[in-house]
Amino acid sequence: MSDQDLVIGANLPDYEFVRMVVDEAYRQGARSVSVLYTDDQTARSKFLYGSETAIDYAPSWLQEGLAPALQNGMAYLRLGGSDPSLLKDIDPGKVARSSKAAAVVGKPISEAIVGGATNWCIVPCVSPRWAKHVYPDLAEAEAVEKLWDVVFATTRADQPDPVAAWKQHVEQVKRNMDRLNSYGFQALRFQGPGTDLTVGLADGHVWCGVESFARNGAVCSPNIPTEEVFTMPHRNRVEGHVRSTKPLSLRGQVLDGIQVTFKDGAVTSVCAEQGEDVIKKLIETDEGARRLGEVALVPHSSPVSQTGLLFFDTLFDENAASHIALGRAYADTMCDYFEIPVDERSQRGANDSLIHVDWMIGSDEVDVDGIGPDNQAVPVMRKGEWAWSA
């Protein structure tokens, strides 16, 4: 919006791209553009050389300035694409302690952003290390080039009229949202290899997708690319077992083959072929970390999925497959969330946590049924595709 403040979070190696974004933001009438750089290398430094005190500590001064500004409507743009296995050689226990400290001081930021105070967006930015993870057999420059092509294709930036193409995409996703909202399902049931999971939905849940309406008056697409429609699970009503269908980059490590059992909404057992320590530490973060805050449906034919690539980056991989998220729920996925007393939000099913971690459970071998108010099963997805024509 014109005369709006903007803060950009970016990875240090992306500074050339950042400079272009800053120029364009001023051209579009930004009142101020601030850039906060993070550097993978200095992020490692604390684990390599820091004291035990340093591991358990995160300073809060930046968040104390930033959170009120976001609550007051400063726009937030995050350029993603860091090294997926940055901390693979670091003790996951230390990473968990550090992540928790960061999540505690970061909570006011999350509350402002996912709480819908302002327009925000996460967009990809190709870094050499990320590109080499996606294309390990290519030379770095070639990998970077190729991954940018994929970014432009999946975000529709390569279309003759990218904005028109995006609007068309928005309309298509909205049709699926509207259909799901009209069904009023009480639960979704996922069935596939290693998976039979019933995800009860929160009372008064709303299906969302593509666009958010922020309290500062802006309409925004919080993720680009985005293919998902998502809503709020009921924190106490998830039952069964589920197996991940894609690897997941989390806390600088790659996790794979995650298997989880839920009872009364909570994780009762978890194992993984790779990164088991990381996910076990993750669900110990707090009470809400072992319950779901999001369930999302993505057709297997999504452009991201059709690339056939593993991105090791949630922004992409979560848009290639249906997924669930452990942790905090999104306010806009419950009707009138901010008018509901805090105690009652939880009773209606809203989960709270320091974490929000998506992981992929959909594929072309997974079916999804919606369980209607009358307990009848309605086909929603078959072999990973919508059971209806859009």
Added chain:
Amino acid sequence: MSDQDLVIGANLPDYEFVRMVVDEAYRQGARSVSVLYTDDQTARSKFLYGSETAIDYAPSWLQEGLAPALQNGMAYLRLGGSDPSLLKDIDPGKVARSSKAAAVVGKPISEAIVGGATNWCIVPCVSPRWAKHVYPDLAEAEAVEKLWDVVFATTRADQPDPVAAWKQHVEQVKRNMDRLNSYGFQALRFQGPGTDLTVGLADGHVWCGVESFARNGAVCSPNIPTEEVFTMPHRNRVEGHVRSTKPLSLRGQVLDGIQVTFKDGAVTSVCAEQGEDVIKKLIETDEGARRLGEVALVPHSSPVSQTGLLFFDTLFDENAASHIALGRAYADTMCDYFEIPVDERSQRGANDSLIHVDWMIGSDEVDVDGIGPDNQAVPVMRKGEWAWSA
């Protein structure tokens, strides 16, 4: 100090040096290390593409988080060395408007830092653009190499035991400080080509140098290198005319041949051979911008001066020559400053302003006398050297 928080301000191209500093800070027991990068290129962007609203505006959210943390004793390290003529093609009027907006929101930071709340330090970091200004005839890589050598020499980092060499330097500067404090001068008189300036000193002024004692209990050298001893002029008692002896990099432009006349402490006329617009805008910032906040003595034989180089960087050039500063005075240059009621500080001579800009008025052609309590002139410097042996 161990378990202390540290924030580093750095220019984007210096990230490799920053990484080394972050590693070392954690090794030395820092509880947290945060890095705030500034980028010369995006700093230009606002002037090239921003609206009129953007020019007059600076966001305050970062300072609102940072200032309380500094007041609470977080250490501050600034790595200097940006492009001296970054904004040479930009309208100085716009730069002045933008600088003023930044100074207003930055005031709580200045107050914390120069107010002595915490340990802080400005150190040089060689950037290619800076090096090319100092050595315009050398290839970039060679210029960078050579300027680093000068940095190491002038900071004593090239000595067999740099810490011992620094301590010896501290002792030597302290002897001059003690001597000046014992004289109890009421004024200093500078005489040389184009200069006959009497700088009245504040009532209760204290000569300082090399080390500061911060309220968080730390002892620090706020500038490295530093050769100066400095104190507080009386805001109403500066008389005469003065000519600059070195160019000055200010607001992205290089100023030279500055001539200023003072009456009753205030600038009554100013001209410059280069950058006259910039200095004229500067003294319009506020009432205190046309009065002095610092007077400093540096012998012409200082190691920085002996390099024979023009650095276009105040951290160096102010340590090659005696200088004065327009604007804000330093709290620690007035005895018991924080115990004195605010109104009375000004009566005793303390100046306040959004700016603090040093410029060089000493050389081997300039003599300095101290005017004692009995109105007798005492030789302090002759041809730019101390009138006594140290």
